[in-house]
Amino acid sequence: MVLRGYVPTSEETLQTLAALRLQSLNSDFSTHAPFPRLEELFPPHVLHARLPPPRRRPPSKCRGARLRAGLLAGGLWGQTLAKQRAERDQRLRGRLREEGASTMAAIVEKWKLLQGMGRPEAMAAYVALVREWPGFGSTLFDVHLRAVRPRLGTGRGQPHPMAVLMPLSPQSPLGAGPQRLWLGIGAKAVALYKPGEPEPLDTFCYGRISSFGASDSSTFRLSVEDRDLLFETSQVDEITQLLITYLASAGTRQPHEPATSPPALAPSVPPQGLCPAVTPWQHRPPAGSLGS
Structure with missing residues (x-):
């Protein structure tokens, strides 16, 4: 890693x-x-x-x-x-x-x-x-965020037409343009990172994710509240299976809050503490390491 x-x-x-x-x-x-x-x-x-x-040498202007x-x-x-x-x-x-x-x-x-x-x-x-890095323990995937759009009621497995990229929410730092990102899949939440940046651009606890799946062989769809995020990636199956595993594990730990639908498609409201607030990463030398 x-x-x-x-x-x-x-x-x-x-x-x-x-x-x-x-x-x-x-x-x-x-x-x-x-x-x-x-x-x-x-x-x-x-x-x-x-x-x-x-x-790069500038092209000559002389024909x-x-x-x-x-x-x-x-x-x-x-x-x-x-x-x-x-x-x-x-x-x-x-x-x-x-x-x-x-x-x-x-x-x-x-x-x-x-x-x-x-x-x-x-x-x-x-x-x-x-x-000390907030993303420690997550599995990171290289993805390209191609579109963020209002969620449509299309069936599972049907291709999604690409739309103009729009901000996920007024508070979201995701910009309006295709972006190469890290998609971090963790036990408590899904996060989006700009490569090389320690803090996530946005974090979605599983209670905010209404559905997910493959739009086609190279497009992964993540539906967050009323928005669809479309990612281009060669690891659609790996991302989907990992999300299913984490959601099933979360349901096992909280038997008193059963899911009302299959966890792979519609996760239930998360238990308390499942999506803690993200705090800034401040480096502190561990005990026994270099002092300076």
């Missing part, structure tokens, strides 16, 4: 997590200890994000210049472009190695500060640090 980038936090915290993992694997620092590869300790996408974006470029593309001009691309890729690889070496050095320095910490203590500190 951490290495896949599903724990949005600072690089400092990610380095601390990597140091705790080294402590749990190898105990105290030693030059003879086996070192995992950096990508086994630290999210690779963080290093790639440090690289400068490729510069004659464009024509000459087209005529020479298969000759010397094409060879020059290929050489420039190779040089640029080599520079980026060198920069990536430098960033990786710098990050590994910072991780090792934090590892040295953990001397004397036992393996169980290091593992407990690691988990405590990750658990």
